[in-house]
Amino acid sequence: MNDPTCRVLLVSGDEIARYGFGDGHPFGTDRHEAFMRELHKRGMDGRVLRASARPATREELEWFHLAAYVDLVRERSVTGHGYLDAGDTPAFRGVYEAASHVVGGTLTAVEAVMAGTARRAFIPIGGLHHAAPERAAGFCVFNDCGVAVHYLRRKHQLKRIAYVDIDAHHGDGVFYAFEDDPDLLFADLHEDGRYLYPGTGRAEETGAGPARGTKLNIPLAPGAEDDEFHLAWARVEEYLLAGKPEFILLQCGADSLAGDPITHLRFTEAAHAHAAARLCVIADELGHGRVVGMGGGGYNRQNLARAWTGVVGAFLDSQAQQGSVGEIAAR
Numbered sequence: 140m141n142d143p144t145c146r147v148l149l150v151s152g153d154e155i156a157r158y159g160f161g162d163g164h165p166f167g168t169d170r171h172e173a174f175m176r177e178l179h180k181r182g183m184d185g186r187v188l189r190a191s192a193r194p195a196t197r198e199e200l201e202w203f204h205l206a207a208y209v210d211l212v213r214e215r216s217v218t219g220h221g222y223l224d225a226g227d228t229p230a231f232r233g234v235y236e237a238a239s240h241v242v243g244g245t246l247t248a249v250e251a252v253m254a255g256t257a258r259r260a261f262i263p264i265g266g267l268h269h270a271a272p273e274r275a276a277g278f279c280v281f282n283d284c285g286v287a288v289h290y291l292r293r294k295h296q297l298k299r300i301a302y303v304d305i306d307a308h309h310g311d312g313v314f315y316a317f318e319d320d321p322d323l324l325f326a327d328l329h330e331d332g333r334y335l336y337p338g339t340g341r342a343e344e345t346g347a348g349p350a351r352g353t354k355l356n357i358p359l360a361p362g363a364e365d366d367e368f369h370l371a372w373a374r375v376e377e378y379l380l381a382g383k384p385e386f387i388l389l390q391c392g393a394d395s396l397a398g399d400p401i402t403h404l405r406f407t408e409a410a411h412a413h414a415a416a417r418l419c420v421i422a423d424e425l426g427h428g429r430v431v432g433m434g435g436g437g438y439n440r441q442n443l444a445r446a447w448t449g450v451v452g453a454f455l456d457s458q459a460q461q462g463s464v465g466e467i468a469a470r
């Protein structure tokens with residue numbers, strides 16, 4: 140990386156690649172490599188800043204998770220036996236280290252953007268949006284998205300943070316953890332919960348208590364294509380512009396693309412690139428430019444490789460445009 144104008148950070152490496160489940164599980168450890176190969180094939184790996192993930196500290200994990208659950212993951216990490224939930228998320232040897240590096244990797248991305256060493260950042264294996272404070276759920280051991288929200292508040296005193304989620308599955312772990320928090324802007328497009336796990340995310344779920352009416356859940360019918368995506372996305376943009384977040388987190392699960400083996404939405408990779416590009420425009424218009432993308436789901440390897448490189452490409456393009464505006468202003 141020798142282009143000083145390039146300020147898109149990719150958090151990658153063996154530490155997070157080890158997060159995955161064996162024996163034909165959809166979330167295999169080969170997903171990281173599928174993405175990295177495509178990034179290389181498109182000549183984009185030399186255009187990004189690179190960092191490996193650090194492990195999250197115990198204190199950081201406990202901002203979101205119960206101590207007893209963190210202990211349980213540590214214990215199961217030694218034997219690698221059993222499940223961490225009702226049957227979707229098997230333990231494996233080293234699961235604690237792998238899962239805490241995913242959280243630390245997302246924090247590495249967020250830290251870089253807050254420090255200004257990167258304007259945007261992406262982590263392929265992040266976006267584990269189902270994990271709850273007291274348990275794993277749906278392939279997600281620790282909720283890096285939720286820890287990142289707490290990090291921004293505790294370490295940087297940010298208040299209004301946006302979490303945007305275009306994974307086919309509803310981000311229930313994030314939604315319910317911040318359900319009564321009016322300052323966590325939450326916008327989630329997903330396959331209707333009547334047809335897909337986890338079954339939540341009805342349009343009427345708009346938040347609780349002081350946050351009632353402040354969250355945006357947009358369930359889509361199985362088979363929904365890019366036209367439906369764009370109609371829903373317009374509502375997300377309106378919501379974010381009104382909410383004026385100080386930081387934007389994007390969970391860009393590629394399982395919302397046609398051809399995913401476990402879901403039924405039919406977006407193309409253009410949807411993911413559009414979401415990433417438009418969030419950069421919005422963040423720039425809000426005056427801070429802070430966007431972090433987390434890979435999330437996606438179980439068709441070609442789809443995830445194309446969708447996530449499209450997101451990184453959109454981040455790079457937005458940087459190039461930003462650079463040219465800056466150059467023009469400096470003349």
Ligand code: V1P
Binds near residue numbers: 306335402
């Ligand atoms: O459908 C279920 C369980 C089984 N039912 C009793 C409920 N679980 C889902 C979990 C999906 C997790 C997705 C994670 C993410 O949002 C973020 C990383 O993408 C599930 C599904 C499904 N069709 O949604 N598990 C499986 N498929 C599965 C398939 C094969 C082997 C193991 C699990």
Ligand code: ZN
Binds near residue numbers: 307435
């Ligand atoms: Zn998913």
